[in-house]
Amino acid sequence: MSTAIEVSNLSFRYAGATQWALRNVTLSIEEGEFAVFTGATGCGKSTLFKCLIGLIPQMYPGEYLGRVVVKGLDPAQTPVSRMAQRVGMVFQNPDNQLFALTVENDVAFALENLGLERAEIERRITKAFRMMGIEDLRKRSPFELSGGQKQRVAIASILALEPEILILDEPTSSLDGATAKKLLEELGEISKREEITVLLSEHRLDLVVREATRLIVIEEGKILSDGDPREVVHHLLEDDYEKVELPKLPRLAWMMGLRRADKIPLTKEEFVETLLEVGK
Amino acid sequence: MIKVDSVWYEYPSGTVALRNVNLIINRGEIVALMGENGAGKTTLLKHLNGLLKPTSGRVEVDGVDTRTTTVASLSRHVGLVFQNPDNMFFCTSVFEEVSYALTRFGYTGEEVRRRTEEVLKAFNLWHYRNSSPFTLSGGEKKRLAISIVLAWMPSYIVIDEPTTGLDGWGKRILIDLLLNLKDSGRGIILSSHDVEFISDIAERVVLLRRGEIIADGAAEDILTDPALLEEASLLTPQIPSLLYELKRRGLRDLNHKCLRLDEAVRCLSAILGRDGSNWRCDGV
Numbered sequence: 001m002s003t004a005i006e007v008s009n010l011s012f013r014y015a016g017a018t019q020w021a022l023r024n025v026t027l028s029i030e031e032g033e034f035a036v037f038t039g040a041t042g043c044g045k046s047t048l049f050k051c052l053i054g055l056i057p058q059m060y061p062g063e064y065l066g067r068v069v070v071k072g073l074d075p076a077q078t079p080v081s082r083m084a085q086r087v088g089m090v091f092q093n094p095d096n097q098l099f100a101l102t103v104e105n106d107v108a109f110a111l112e113n114l115g116l117e118r119a120e121i122e123r124r125i126t127k128a129f130r131m132m133g134i135e136d137l138r139k140r141s142p143f144e145l146s147g148g149q150k151q152r153v154a155i156a157s158i159l160a161l162e163p164e165i166l167i168l169d170e171p172t173s174s175l176d177g178a179t180a181k182k183l184l185e186e187l188g189e190i191s192k193r194e195e196i197t198v199l200l201s202e203h204r205l206d207l208v209v210r211e212a213t214r215l216i217v218i219e220e221g222k223i224l225s226d227g228d229p230r231e232v233v234h235h236l237l238e239d240d241y242e243k244v245e246l247p248k249l250p251r252l253a254w255m256m257g258l259r260r261a262d263k264i265p266l267t268k269e270e271f272v273e274t275l276l277e278v279g280k
Numbered sequence: 281m282i283k284v285d286s287v288w289y290e291y292p293s294g295t296v297a298l299r300n301v302n303l304i305i306n307r308g309e310i311v312a313l314m315g316e317n318g319a320g321k322t323t324l325l326k327h328l329n330g331l332l333k334p335t336s337g338r339v340e341v342d343g344v345d346t347r348t349t350t351v352a353s354l355s356r357h358v359g360l361v362f363q364n365p366d367n368m369f370f371c372t373s374v375f376e377e378v379s380y381a382l383t384r385f386g387y388t389g390e391e392v393r394r395r396t397e398e399v400l401k402a403f404n405l406w407h408y409r410n411s412s413p414f415t416l417s418g419g420e421k422k423r424l425a426i427s428i429v430l431a432w433m434p435s436y437i438v439i440d441e442p443t444t445g446l447d448g449w450g451k452r453i454l455i456d457l458l459l460n461l462k463d464s465g466r467g468i469i470l471s472s473h474d475v476e477f478i479s480d481i482a483e484r485v486v487l488l489r490r491g492e493i494i495a496d497g498a499a500e501d502i503l504t505d506p507a508l509l510e511e512a513s514l515l516t517p518q519i520p521s522l523l524y525e526l527k528r529r530g531l532r533d534l535n536h537k538c539l540r541l542d543e544a545v546r547c548l549s550a551i552l553g554r555d556g557s558n559w560r561c562d563g564v
Contacts, residue, residue, distance in 0.1 A: 041419025042416075042419065042420060092445075093364075170445070173444050173445055174441070178316065179317060203446070204476075206476065245448030247518060252544055256548060268522040271522055272525060
């Protein structure tokens with residue numbers, strides 16, 4: 001497995017700000033990982049994502065230290081349009097990404113700008129629509145869709161670019177739990193099937209623990225904890241860390257004294273298994 | 281009391297968003313309106329301060345029919361916090377944003393300052409008082425939007441998706457504040473699909489599906505009923521979901537109508553022992 005993203009000693013301070021938004025972040029993401037970033041609001045998750053696609057420092061002025069390499073490219077030096085062909089980013093509010101009169105035109109827009117042939121555009125649109133299960137929305141206006149449908153269209157428009165890395169900034173924040181869970185499961189499947197590296201930020205960890213191969217907690221611009229989701233959750237429970245909303249099941253296990261680092265249950269099935277083992 | 285009486289609402293596009301909704305909300309209670317995206321939650325909330333008027337039926341706030349008064353007048357009694365905080369901001373500083381409505385409602389200079397400071401400190405936003413609201417992060421904007429409404433202490437506080445963009449810490453502050461407001465006799469109406477947050481705070485849950493109320497009752501009854509929640513396209517909260525599974529696998533005496541962590545520890549420890557060491561289940 002090769003490295004998709006390498007961040008070395010990255011610090012960034014927005015122009016005019018007194019505080020550093022990122023402080024000496026070092027991070028390596030392997031290809032095919034499903035990495036979940038979490039942390040209190042304003043901790044630097046979105047800033048880090050913007051650095052990975054080059055929006056920082058190219059569009060946001062400020063003090064930039066350290067080095068980032070994404071798929072062999074330096075996002076600070078590579079044109080954002082070129083980065084966007086390798087790394088797709090879905091923003092928190094899908095309304096900011098939708099503008100055309102039909103869903104189809106919205107998804108086709110970036111592809112047309114890449115100068116692709118009509119047949120290739122059609123192939124990519126069809127594939128992206130199928131991946132997100134939105135074939136029936138093709139001729140609809142994006143603005144008459146529900147929040148969940150809009151988010152799917154926004155993701156499809158990025159998937160159509162066939163990125164090697166997909167970054168999603170709080171993609172489920174406006175979705176109901178069932179819709180959010182389904183979307184995250186589908187992203188997990190797409191990540192495996194299409195071998196896309198996925199990075200996403202999320203507050204509701206209970207929705208993503210099944211899919212995540214890695215959990216990274218950021219606090220005040222620094223990486224506080226990084227590793228296997230079970231180990232990170234255990235670590236946060238040990239520290240009684242309150243800035244992140246930990247899922248209730250590991251918290252319940254912890255409160256009941258079931259505290260083994262390798263066994264802290266993240267799902268109800270694991271909780272039952274843990275109890276069965278204790279009862280033996 | 282807010283009384284929603286046989287309310288139907290049809291948008292100009294022809295979409296019927298509310299279908300014969302009947303609801304009574306009293307002061308001193310926390311009511312959660314829940315349902316999937318597009319169920320009609322926001323449409324119903326907008327009726328509570330008169331932003332939308334029923335196509336048929338009526339909404340009364342403390343006896344006043346919303347069709348007979350202005351939104352400005354109703355807003356003094358019913359404070360509505362929108363889902364997207366950006367829709368509420370227009371001032372150049374956080375301090376002004378909170379004090380603007382207070383001034384409009386006729387509060388004096390010192391009172392405006394006192395209330396603004398109090399609410400900004402409660403939400404840990406005081407250090408941003410001179411910043412533009414648009415420079416805040418998503419969660420900070422949400423906290424500011426809620427602060428604006430709490431500053432004038434309306435009798436009813438209506439929050440559309442209160443936890444969108446809030447982190448764990450923000451949620452805990454909000455829970456404490458809302459519980460205090462409830463104890464002070466205010467009616468709290470929340471629309472949410474965050475079943476974990478609602479499990480921690482609401483006593484009463486109203487489930488909406490395609491504009492209709494399909495259930496209205498105690499949170500511990502509704503949020504522990506997987507079939508009913510599935511009908512409303514909601515997930516069962518983690519704790520009742522686990523307890524239900526354990527019950528299905530043989531722990532028949534387990535009370536699965538627990539929503540909160542401390543209750544679950546009590547229920548489970550009573551049967552399993554403090555650390556699960558009494559766990560015996562031949563049926564599994």
